[in-house]
Amino acid sequence: MSALGAAMAFSVAACNNQTGFSGSVGNTPNGPPLAAYDILGTVGTPFIATVSDSRSSWTLQGVVPLDIIIANNILPAAIIATKTTSNSNLLSVEIISGFRVANVQSTSAPFGTVSLQIGGTLSSISPPADPDLRIFNSGPLNERYSALVEDVSTGWVIDGRAPTLILFDNPDGKVDATFFGGQDYGSFTLNMTLGGAVVATVVHGPDATIREP
Amino acid sequence: MKHSFVHRTAGGLIVAFVIVIGVLLAGVGSARAAKNAMVEVGFVGVPPPNFQNVLLNVQSVRINPDVSAAPGNGKWQTIPVPPGIGNAGRNADLQIDLNASQNTPQIFNTAGVQAGTYRIVELRLDSNNPGTLVPDCPNAPGTIANPSNTADGCISYPIQLAGNNVITFSNADGLIFPANKIMTPLILQVSMSAPVPPTVPGGAYTVTITLTTPPTNAAETGIVTGSVNVNGSKGSGSSASGKIRKLTVTAEAIGTNTAIASTPVKNGQYTLILPAAATFGTLYDLAVAGGADTYAAQRLLPLYQGQQINAEFTGSNSLTGGQTLGNITGTISDNCVATKPIVGATLQLLIPPDPPNPNSSVDCSVPGNAPLCVAVATANTDNTGYFPLPGTISIPAEFENVPVVPKKTPYVMEVTAPGYDPLFVYAVPTSNSKGGTCAPIGSTTPTFGACDFALNTGYITGAIPIEPPVPGQTTLVQVFAEDAGTNNIESALPMPITVTSSNGGTIGYTLNVPPSVSTFDLFATTIDTYQGVTDPYPGHTIVVKSGVTGPAEPSKPGACSTATPTPFDQSIECIGHGSVTGIVGNANLGTSVVLSKQDTVSLDFVAITNTLVQNQLPNLTPSNNYSFCAPADTYQVQEWQLPTPEADATPSSSPTASPVPDTAAIVMIPLPPSAGGPSPTPTPAIRCPTTCENPDGTCPGICSNVIQPLPPTPSPAPTP
Numbered sequence: 001m002s003a004l005g006a007a008m009a010f011s012v013a014a015c016n017n018q019t020g021f022s023g024s025v026g027n028t029p030n031g032p033p034l035a036a037y038d039i040l041g042t043v044g045t046p047f048i049a050t051v052s053d054s055r056s057s058w059t060l061q062g063v064v065p066l067d068i069i070i071a072n073n074i075l076p077a078a079i080i081a082t083k084t085t086s087n088s089n090l091l092s093v094e095i096i097s098g099f100r101v102a103n104v105q106s107t108s109a110p111f112g113t114v115s116l117q118i119g120g121t122l123s124s125i126s127p128p129a130d131p132d133l134r135i136f137n138s139g140p141l142n143e144r145y146s147a148l149v150e151d152v153s154t155g156w157v158i159d160g161r162a163p164t165l166i167l168f169d170n171p172d173g174k175v176d177a178t179f180f181g182g183q184d185y186g187s188f189t190l191n192m193t194l195g196g197a198v199v200a201t202v203v204h205g206p207d208a209t210i211r212e213p
Numbered sequence: 214m215k216h217s218f219v220h221r222t223a224g225g226l227i228v229a230f231v232i233v234i235g236v237l238l239a240g241v242g243s244a245r246a247a248k249n250a251m252v253e254v255g256f257v258g259v260p261p262p263n264f265q266n267v268l269l270n271v272q273s274v275r276i277n278p279d280v281s282a283a284p285g286n287g288k289w290q291t292i293p294v295p296p297g298i299g300n301a302g303r304n305a306d307l308q309i310d311l312n313a314s315q316n317t318p319q320i321f322n323t324a325g326v327q328a329g330t331y332r333i334v335e336l337r338l339d340s341n342n343p344g345t346l347v348p349d350c351p352n353a354p355g356t357i358a359n360p361s362n363t364a365d366g367c368i369s370y371p372i373q374l375a376g377n378n379v380i381t382f383s384n385a386d387g388l389i390f391p392a393n394k395i396m397t398p399l400i401l402q403v404s405m406s407a408p409v410p411p412t413v414p415g416g417a418y419t420v421t422i423t424l425t426t427p428p429t430n431a432a433e434t435g436i437v438t439g440s441v442n443v444n445g446s447k448g449s450g451s452s453a454s455g456k457i458r459k460l461t462v463t464a465e466a467i468g469t470n471t472a473i474a475s476t477p478v479k480n481g482q483y484t485l486i487l488p489a490a491a492t493f494g495t496l497y498d499l500a501v502a503g504g505a506d507t508y509a510a511q512r513l514l515p516l517y518q519g520q521q522i523n524a525e526f527t528g529s530n531s532l533t534g535g536q537t538l539g540n541i542t543g544t545i546s547d548n549c550v551a552t553k554p555i556v557g558a559t560l561q562l563l564i565p566p567d568p569p570n571p572n573s574s575v576d577c578s579v580p581g582n583a584p585l586c587v588a589v590a591t592a593n594t595d596n597t598g599y600f601p602l603p604g605t606i607s608i609p610a611e612f613e614n615v616p617v618v619p620k621k622t623p624y625v626m627e628v629t630a631p632g633y634d635p636l637f638v639y640a641v642p643t644s645n646s647k648g649g650t651c652a653p654i655g656s657t658t659p660t661f662g663a664c665d666f667a668l669n670t671g672y673i674t675g676a677i678p679i680e681p682p683v684p685g686q687t688t689l690v691q692v693f694a695e696d697a698g699t700n701n702i703e704s705a706l707p708m709p710i711t712v713t714s715s716n717g718g719t720i721g722y723t724l725n726v727p728p729s730v731s732t733f734d735l736f737a738t739t740i741d742t743y744q745g746v747t748d749p750y751p752g753h754t755i756v757v758k759s760g761v762t763g764p765a766e767p768s769k770p771g772a773c774s775t776a777t778p779t780p781f782d783q784s785i786e787c788i789g790h791g792s793v794t795g796i797v798g799n800a801n802l803g804t805s806v807v808l809s810k811q812d813t814v815s816l817d818f819v820a821i822t823n824t825l826v827q828n829q830l831p832n833l834t835p836s837n838n839y840s841f842c843a844p845a846d847t848y849q850v851q852e853w854q855l856p857t858p859e860a861d862a863t864p865s866s867s868p869t870a871s872p873v874p875d876t877a878a879i880v881m882i883p884l885p886p887s888a889g890g891p892s893p894t895p896t897p898a899i900r901c902p903t904t905c906e907n908p909d910g911t912c913p914g915i916c917s918n919v920i921q922p923l924p925p926t927p928s929p930a931p932t933p
């Protein structure tokens with residue numbers, strides 16, 4: 001975790017308690033750095049993807065670009081993404097670990113598929129996540145932000161760019177997330193889904209907090 | 214087998230643009246004020262022979278006026294990976310395939326630089342992961358007696374560079390001379406010399422990469438340039454957010470919303486440098502949008518290498534400025550499952566091309582006319598089905614900057630999603646936050662309401678026999694549906710099917726398909742690993758089923774139909790890799806080769822994938838070759854041909870390829886010898902499982918290549 005990230009996490013913790021967050025939320029110890037699964041290429045290219053760590057898996061649809069992060073993940077992990085158009089648009093999937101590209105695969109084939117792994121060999125796709133809690137930050141597009149995503153026991157600092165889909169694997173209690181955009185960031189557009197149903201929506205900036213009800 | 218076929222062609226495009234991402238407008242033009250000259254970087258590949266993919270991971274290109282500039286010299290100008298791949302300040306790689314860019318260049322990105330004379334260029338590869346090679350299978354698999362071919366084919370090998378990860382080329386007299394407000398091309402020829410195979414299993418190929426500019430092969434680009442006149446209140450206009458997109462000209466692959474390159478209009482002028490197939494021609498649409506001006510579009514004549522097309526937006530084709538801008542927002546959902554959002558749906562505003570195109574007054578609301586129209590604005594739905602996705606802080610989304618029009622002359626909006634019927638509606642933006650209004654097409658007095666729509670779908674559900682994997686392993690299966698008799702895929706499973714050893718020998722699948730299509734061909738393939746590492750090509754049989762009758766249109770919302778064809782007759786089994794390669798006679802840049810497999814019941818062939826014929830004239834040493842990596846099985850390969858565009862006729866729509874008579878050949882890729890297990894093996898260095906494993910502990914060993922020229926040599930006439 002970067003020094004900036006750590007500082008951010010601590011400042012969030014203090015701020016959260018002052019603004020009335022309950023229990024230990026905001027005071028969680030930091031989790032280890034997370035790998036990011038970046039789905040890139042021709043903007044607007046639709047895809048389907050399956051993301052799996054060694055405990056849970058998620059299926060999703062989306063369009064390029066999209067960054068996917070699994071909070072509380074257990075490696076090894078894998079991602080399989082398939083373009084869902086018959087054109088020659090590029091779909092490129094990168095696994096980012098420690099601020100470098102750990103693995104990359106691309107396809108321009110109609111309905112082409114790429115698959116990548118990190119942290120070893122994932123012998124099989126894990127069962128669907130239960131609960132399936134997702135936080136989606138849809139914009140502003142491409143703007144850098146930091147976020148603290150936490151359950152009651154651990155917090156993860158994320159340095160990302162919208163749009164980002166955060167998958168929370170096996171949360172311990174309720175989940176919340178605070179996003180920091182900095183000056184002139186505009187407004188975050190956030191939603192949280194649980195089992196596919198939208199349970200919280202927030203449009204706020206330059207900082208925003210979304211909490212599981 | 215749509216698995217990781219890198220940089221293949223789309224069936225309907227005149228030439229497969231090896232992708233183009235450089236377009237994505239946010240990257241056009243640097244924010245740095247002094248960088249008023251524009252440089253567009255592209256790559257032409259010169260790969261070594263006998264490789265299915267030759268992939269390099271490019272992080273950036275730098276240029277410098279000083280031929281001996283040190284790495285930290287302050288005059289380096291960087292052209293980064295395009296915004297669709299990376300974003301400022303973030304590490305990202307653009308993966309280029311030297312195989313696919315041998316004729317038409319792969320556009321990398323466009324960036325602003327300081328005007329001047331640049332004498333050295335650097336190609337900066339990812340130092341940790343500079344690239345990947347996928348060799349074809351050896352023609353003679355290795356044995357203990359002949360150990361030269363003990364490296365398997367159709368799997369990924371990392372590369373290590375003989376030098377460092379920065380490849381340079383210089384010319385003391387200057388490489389390029391970008392000037393202010395001028396677009397200057399920088400086409401780099403990237404060559405890889407004969408790679409040295411790894412000496413240990415899983416090792417890396419050692420390669421030497423060199424750079425040249427201008428390319429010794431023909432740099433197949435052309436120029437489209439012209440003027441854009443804006444009548445009325447030029448430069449004025451308003452939007453609810455107060456932010457207005459810049460007036461921009463975008464070249465799109467004909468009949469699509471796929472942007473190939475884009476440039477802002479400066480002082481009423483624009484210039485685009487585009488891939489242009491030598492003597493065959495490449496087809497483009499131009500879309501003009503932004504600046505609080507009305508939209509405009511043109512469909513161009515074929516663009517040839519070295520040619521310039523002047524496309525003017527003046528006179529009666531002028532834009533009108535001072536527009537009030539509004540937004541169009543809403544949701545797209547599934548008409549069969551209540552409240553189910555459609556994620557990743559695409560919405561396009563279509564307008565007819567400007568005169569003198571004969572279709573300049575065509576009604577784009579008629580679905581059959583859509584191919585005649587040009588997309589001038591595009592949006593996508595998010596994970597809740599809502600559109601559009603937000604723009605950046607400074608650049609609003611295209612659907613947040615739509616010139617407001619009256620309801621009597623609405624826009625035509627096309628909504629598409631894989632597995633669903635397309636939908637055409639009227640759309641009128643509103644200048645407040647209400648998100649515009651929309652109306653179904655068909656009524657003489659359309660009733661406008663919220664832009665919330667549901668798309669029709671149907672289902673095909675069935676079963677596929679499979680040989681279950683051995684205990685401890687899994688097999689992932691993906692199923693595709695394509696229009697019968699074509700290579701046009703309509704949909705795929707939302708998630709691959711996971712098969713374990715406890716499987717009883719059959720898997721069930723359910724596909725979303727558009728009910729407007731009457732008949733489908735289906736095929737199923739696997740997503741495999743090779744000794745635990747990502748495998749770019751499957752090692753299980755691909756199974757096909759032709760002529761599947763699709764579901765009926767829903768009778769009412771929620772009443773959706775399901776078609777239940779008989780199970781596949783073929784079984785998914787562990788057979789290992791193989792490849793087929795060959796030379797295509799009389800090919801041109803509209804020639805491709807399609808790999809198909811026969812349905813053993815109907816005897817029809819089902820198209821699985823296709824590839825361009827690579828390295829053609831006017832390259833100095835043309836080979837006219839094609840290649841496929843495919844599981845060891847029996848297939849048909851056949852030439853397909855796009856019609857040659859007429860040089861003096863604007864096409865009405867994107868042409869489609871069709872099979873060339875008497876060019877089909879049946880090829881049988883032999884099974885690899887068994888490795889591991891109780892049987893003696895010719896390849897003892899291989900440990901099982903390779904791509905999969907059999908119950909007796911054996912697994913497919915080193916694969917084999919089959920050579921099949923096209924058109925095939927006619928069989929000798931039978932002796933009477």
